Amino acid sequence: MGADSEDAVKQLSLLMEQVEAPLKRSFQNVHQGYPKETLTRFLKAREWNVQKTYKMIVDSLNWRIQNEIDTVLERPIVPVDLYRSIRDSQLVGLSGFTREGLPVFAIGVGYSTYDKASVHYYVQSHIQINEYRDRVILPRLTQQFGRPVTQCIKVLDMTGLKLSALSQIKILTSISTVDDLNYPEKTETYYVVNVPYIFSACWKVVKPLLQERTKKKVKVLSGSGRDELLKIMDYSALPHFCRREGSGSSKHSSSDVDNCFSPDHAFHKELYGHIKEQASHRELIKMGSLHVSIPEPDPNDAKIVEAIEAEFQKMGDQDPPANSHKAE
Template structure:
């Protein structure tokens, strides 16, 4: 009973062989060293095995250099299980309203929804936080999303296997033409561009966009299934002409750019009951604090001893942390600049 297609199985075997040292040296986190992560890299880069091998090798190095596993530990094991608990999370979300991810608000294909809004002035935001503060928040958000889509993928895969009768399982195991049962959950993104102005397209604004795109595309491929960019002002057309130059044809095909009359198209993919109220839907479940309950038996491998970063968490949230040091909130997150990629998410 195949989990993946023959092409995917062959590529996974090649990656496991080529990246044997890196895979063994990395903590055995399923969303980092598991087959789904390999599939995301492969699908995101058109199964170019040489390119994916290099990208994944640099992905492991990037995580080590930037202590990203400590960030993951904060989320899964140290209570930072909701965006409001990320370093400066409450402040950033008050300045830049967004919905990082709602597991139980999903589009019609079962993809959880996230919402980004741009009704803010960058110069005002950066009176209260630094660019590094924001990039770190974005990285926490990407790790959070990566963990949740892995959890949903595993749950749905297990649910399918458990639903099979003995006869059905035998048939699938003996039929070489059986449809692969592996599940890869993606995210549906709604970007509300109302409020985008010249300030967002300034040199500082472009610096932030480039930094976020680099970190996301090099290290978190194929998170996104679809991106709806709504309320796009005329001014955004010029910016979009520049931004889409960073995007691969695969990613561009996922983007729908719309003005103010977006609702009918949006509702083709998302039921109004599932669409967050902040973009005109009826879903309001995100207004209450609901930490995500990660399954430790799945996400914390046997023998894993987590780093004690409780002091770092306290420092990350302390308003007086200006002169303190902590690897999880002072590390400068660098993209994999030595790798040229075409896939942007």
């Protein structure tokens, strides 16, 4: 960091020392012993403007307190059949780690349907994965490597993406807004693989609307992306849908333990087991979904959603080419 950025961190640190005790306690759950790195992430998200960053952090900490985020890892989604249904329709998992020690999160964008539970359960599940990543996985890696590990990479599988995905825009926008405002700069790079025509068309429209910082993070790879991803991770860490060129499928059966989306995969078993264990320490477990308030999205994000909707509408009025190709 340059002198100006160091000064911004110092100014922000002084402001954070003045916040009330409940916010300080919540901030400890966020920074996990690395406040400087956390303040830097939020500063990047607000282009190093100290006052805007301070407001962002305080808003985020108030959101955590009001929505009981600090205890979300004590709220298992029950019954277990409901949890398994969510895993079958919200495809996300941890496939391994890069050689530098960053967690590799795989997301099955095309085949996620979000149609087996209320939106509240999907948001709760997403937040639980975020919190488990930030409060369990990353601190463990930080200890292992002897340096702060504060980010992950995400591999987005677009296999199966169809025009019907337009119906999921609202829930995806909700999840994206939660991440943008409360978990900024947690993803180092987004790798997009198995790209169909529909994504390529949308990407051309959306790319010019993205901030330069975000644009640099998105890498659209050819085919399954296997060869490119093998430059930064071992074969064993590749998401299953990248392991052989042309396989492309991110669907799974619930018993497929090699598929990182499966509830029987080691990551999901560990996560669910951790939440159940934490819940067992509480005298009263709240049942039902966690109703998290979703902040208003950034106006620029709203423009992006409008652009996607317009492009989907345009494609709905014509027959798109059947062949897939790499986005420009």
